[in-house]
Every structure is written in C-alpha cells, then in structure tokens.
Amino acid sequence: MDSTSDTSFDQLLVNLGDASQEKTIHHMDGETLIESGQSKTDLFVIQSGRVKITTPQGSELILTGPTIVGEQSLLTGRETNAKVQCIGNVSSTKLTPEKFWTYIQNEAKGPEILKTLNRLQSDRLRNRFHSKPYIALVAHDGRKDDLVEVANKFSDYLSRQPLLSTKHTGDRMQNDVGLNISRVVHSGPTGGDQEVGTLVVEGLVQAVLFFPDPLTAQPHFMDVGALQRVCDVCHIPMASNKGSGIHLLKSLSLSEHTSS
Secondary structure, eight states: OOTTOSHHHHHHHHHHHHHHOOOOEEEOTTOEEEOTTOSSOOEEEEEEEEEEEEOTTSOEEEEESSEEEOHHHHHHOOOOOSEEEEEEEEEEEEEOHHHHHHHHHHSTTHHHHHHHHHHHHHHHHTTOOSSSOEEEEEEOGGGHHHHHHHHHHTHHHHTTSOEEEEHHHHHHIIIIIOOOOSEEEOOGGGTHHHHHHHHHHTTOEEEEEEEOOTTSOOTTHHHHHHHHHHHHHTTOOEEOSHHHHHHHHHHHHHHHHHHO
C-alpha cells in the first residue's frame, strides 16, 4: 500500500499498465529488479507480491503491490541509490525510459501521469512510502517475548497496519507472529532507536510500543531516553510494557472499528 493510494494513484497504475503493453513478468523470490548505482532503470509496475527496498544506510522498506518502483531514477536521470528485490513471487509489467517518455509526449493523459508520478516521488523523498503512519514495535532482548505475546493478541489488527521495527525485533515479529514489517531500521545499539525517533519527528509514526529491559544495562541508554522524550514532545502515545501495550493497541483497534 503506497503513500499515494488514492484515486489518482489507482488511475496512474492503470495508465502505466496501458502504456507498457507488455506481458506480465513473473519474478522469483530474491530476484533483483533494480541495483543500487544503476544509471538507467526501467519503471516497474508491481501488480502483486512484495518488494524490498534497501537504502544505502542499510534500512529496509517493504512495498506491497499494486505499487511502482524505479520512478526516481526515471524522473531525475540520476543513478539509483537503493536496491530493489522481490520477496516471494512477484508479478509486474515494466516500461523502459524510452517507452515511458514517448508515451508521456504523445498521449493526451501524459501530463496528468507525469504530475501524479512526480507527486509519488515527492512523497517518497519525504520518507512517505506508506499510506498511513507506522506503528513502531521495538523491544530489548529481555522483553521481546512480552512484545511477541502482545502482538499475537492483536495480530489481526496489526496485520492491517504499516509496521516499523528494528532489525532483531522485526525478525521476531515476522517469525513468531507472522507479521509483515513495512519498514525495518537498524538494531537499537547501532542507531535504530534514533531512526525511529526521526520518523516520529517527521510525523510518520502514530504510536510506539517500545519495551525496554529495566533490569539490564544498555550501551545505548541515551538513545532510549531520547526516543521517549521525542514521543512526549510530539504527543505520540508510547507503551513501555505488556500492560500498557495491550491498552494502547486495544484503543487503536477500537478507534479503527469506530471510524470504519
């Protein structure tokens, strides 16, 4: 689900599919669609499946089809700065740069397609890769079992949300709960807590479940405190243990039910 998953984006997908006029391509798990540092890339319309974008800093973004990848290099002419790989089986169509620009210049709907694609690029340059703010799931090693327990209680709700997690916690969420993590940052000791805090400041996080281990000294304890302060400053609800985590997710899930 993309940051621009509205009517104009849906129409963009239809228009690009029409422009491609190519047969659907079926990709295998782990197949690379775009390499970092490429000077020229095709535009991929991901029809189904998931793709992983790995940034130069090592963070990972997961996009689920229908979506688009390859737009930044296509629009700017610059080398790609991220690698895009398939997760599981992926179906796509693609446009070469030549075919794309010919279509834009010759078709009446070309300017509207270009406008919507530029808006998608602008959103992504501002770190907005998903349609809703993330729910962050982070826990120290001694508290990961608690977070797994809470996530299992609300797995149905969490499976419908874009999720943000640090590397090791994200692995537990996927392996033990079956949740797909939309954005994976570094582990806490290598800067992951700071990355989560940055996304909070940018308005890209709606809630944080961060279970620290109060009985174990942490080498990055200053980052832990900084994340808590950022949430307070930005008025983002934060749960720090199993009890508060259950109440927070219960509130969020009830809010979703009420608004639907």
